[in-house]
Amino acid sequence: MRYIIVGAGAVGGAIGGRLHEAGHDVVLVARGAHYEALRTDGLRLTTSTGTLALPVPVVDSPQAVTLRRGDVLVLAVKAQHTEAALREWAARPVTGERHGATAGETIPLVCAQNGVENERLALRRFGRVYGMCVVLPAAHLSAGTVVARCAPYTGALVLGRYPAGIDATARGIAADLESAHMLAPLAPEVMRWKYAKLLANLAQTVEALCGSAAEGAAAQVTEWARTEGTAVLKAAGLDRASPAEMAELRNGKVEGPAQPDGQQALGSSWQSLARKAGSIEADHINGEIVLLGRMYGVPTPVNETLTRLANTAALEGREPGELDADRLRELVAAAR
Structure with a gap:
């Protein structure tokens, strides 16, 4: 699976950085000064063991990345920006699928966000939505940097399909997160x-x-x-x-x-x-x-x-x- 992290701030940057460090295919999505810093110098992720300089690929818009079969969208924007992000991504074409297939029809979307409205909004546009309860104390105060110093796990990310259930995709995502210094228990009633x-x-x-x-x-x-x-x-x-x-x-x-x-x-x-x-x-x-x-x-x-x-x-x-x-x-x- 390739992870497209939409919103590379504190939570998105920590998840994306840890997945990249563990050898997984990751693309960060950022804007403005944060995008420029990530594009120029990579992500500086400070963990409990020190600061990592991670050359994670980064884009500044949905148009800048070609979606393909096997991608996972991880929505890590603030809840007030969810609707705009869903509009931007849901209609994007997906290569390797039937002609005309869109992200909303074929790509799983994980809501790694606070609040409880994001999943409901997402389900209007995406056929496969996953809720994630994020316990990941982290900070993003300057462009290109994220601090997530908790240990022994960087964060605890409770994952399940929305509105309920666990499937093979959820199990695969959880396994990847567990390989990347994250605790990722599965919950059939994630809400x-x-x-x-x-x-x-x-x-x-x-x-x-x-x-x-x-x-x-x-x-x-x-x-x-x-x-x-x-x-x-x-x-x-x-x-x-x-x-x-x-x-x-x-x-x-x-x-x-x-x-x-x-x-x-x-x-x-x-x-x-x-x-x-x-x-x-x-x-x-x-x-x-x-x-x-x-x-x-x-x-x-x-x-x-x-x-x-x-x-x-x-x-x-x-x-x-x-x-x-x-x-x-x-x-x-x-x-x-």
Whole structure:
């Protein structure tokens, strides 16, 4: 299998870099300064054992790569960019298949992303969709570089077919990932894991806004957000992996810092603000809880407030951690 990694940021770069290092055929898809750096100097991937200089092939558009039978598309863009990426790739022709065959008809697509909407969007355009619950602390703050220092595995990637099941393709992908310093358990109900990760990720918006989600006022806001999230998932009848299952997946397997030397690099939402990306995943993280709350009659004022504040921070180019945690708690408490 050849892996086309659509979105070579923290997660995509780490997965693609590790697969390339292990001898697998990989093409990274990147844009702008990141693409130029990868094309000129290759990927600089820092792991628990040092920094690797990896000459991974890179392209800057779907038109720059010829898809062929045996390819796997790995979607690793932020959730707010999923629809655009699916439009770009689904209609691409595939060589080695029947005349006129497209990627959407013949190429498997893996959603290596946060949130739970990506797979549903993908299934509209791709016949074979796979969910991936990504536990891979990594950082991408500068062009051409990715830091993923966890050990003994670089990440834990729970994989299964969407909406449910395990097939030969999933087994092949998992085997390749396991050969590349990744833990890749197969799960016939992969969305259970993604809903558990969704609850955990509610803290990312708090962290992006005030620089922490684990102490003092920030921890209080995180607890409120997760309490809402738990109530919403219960009302919706959505199963999720238990905290014990999530802990077992990670503890002793994916351990260690993900920070570059001399820099603080927190979660992906924090990194979006740090890179001045102009958008943030809050609509598909906290906003997912808001959506489900509205559908099932559960009030979600905490997550509504966090979504609004995060989107404003991204649009206005604010620095991560700029909002005082006590002030954040005041704003959220006023909305409850």
